[in-house]
Amino acid sequence: MNPSGGLRWHWRAWRSQRPWQGTREHLAQWLESVQPACDELLLLGPSAGWLLPSAFLARFKHVHCWDIDPFAPFLFARRHGAALRAAGVHWTYQRGDAWANLDALLAAHPQAAVLFDNLLGQLRFHGPSSGPEAAAHLAAVERRLSRLHRSLGGREWGSVHDLLSGPGRLAQPGQEPSMRKRKLRAGAPLAQDGWLAGLQPQGQWLDHLTAAVFASGTTVYDMAWPFKPGYWHWLQAGWVAARPVKR
Template sequence: MNSAGWLSPSGGAVWHLRALRRRRYWAGFISHIGAWLESWQHRCSGLLLLGPSAGWCLPDRFLGSFSRIHAVDIDPVAPWVFGLLHGRTLRRSGTLLTWQRADLFAELEHLLQAYPEHAILFANVLGQRALHQCGPGVAEAELGALSLRLAGRRWASFHDRLSGHWPRDRPMPLPIRLAAAESAQALARRVSGSGEWCDHLTTHILPADWPRLILPWPIGPGRVHWIEAGYIV
């Protein structure tokens, strides 16, 4: 991982500039994520928000529904841009926001202990694990073990499953509801009959029997990320 977090493969300055340019283009995806977050019955007043960047895809309404949020990201710029995007809403809702610049994987045990009553949201961060320092085998095993470490907690994650080319003239499909886990191969067949997909090695993050939503995120012209979103019900 880039130690400064400024130019990491999944965040930092490049990510903020891209998000600023493309946020409107992402409007459909942001609204689907908003509706999904609204449907999450976590019953917690605090939120441990992991890898949120500046919250480009996180709705004010969801963030403002908490009385306390502790956010953790490696990106040093994230708190400042997050403040620009959401500060006003959080001041209005009286939400106390604290930040920690840290690697969530290294700090997870401490965080779970320090915030035992908080709901936990992995905010589109787990799909980039294989891009960072550890190799694919290590990343997949680590992600697959996460649900055991989180047993007994109210948690949710939305993360990349597949990414790749999408013809510019082809309309974005509607979200897909799945009752349980689906392999990367099965998901690739479902979303498109052809094309090469990058597998983000996130098949086993959510427990196999959790229902989930598969959302297309048109990240840029001609490219799509298929995002899986799920929470404990």
């Protein structure tokens, strides 16, 4: 069973097209602001690309998708195939574990930009969920995520991922928090961030262990995603330009 994808995810995404429309627009707005320098993209965890605009993918000559979900290639082709063919994009879809094979993937595509498409915040669910093994798994995921920006070795990359998720109710119906653009500041505690106050967050929100994915100083976009009735995800998106590697 795939805890973050598979048929349950496709069913939810298909049914939620209307409530997720605002989030799709926010993601498209963010991606329009991105100016990729590479013409090849490694797209990791895209599923069927339910939230991705085809127009972004059409900006590359080659797109290589990786997901563990066996249903994803077919559904991705249905959603994006025609637009990609029309734009002359060569694309492949490989079923496999992009996180376990990340180093090999990067080595196989040295000139590609990388987009983690709502994958990084899901990694906590792909491991033991109780007992001492669970604590060790979460600690290992958080540690590896906090080193990710260094391990990408100066290449161009981006990610959209869950930061926190939990119950909330809009104080004013129809008044979702607007997308927010900001520069990350090291050590700024999420708990004191009032950006989501309009959702009247309740209880303890789930930490997706992604707070240190982007380095301090990265420009990020925060989005409030109405995942299901009464339950929200705080999505964070950012794009990092290539930089020379210090030796």
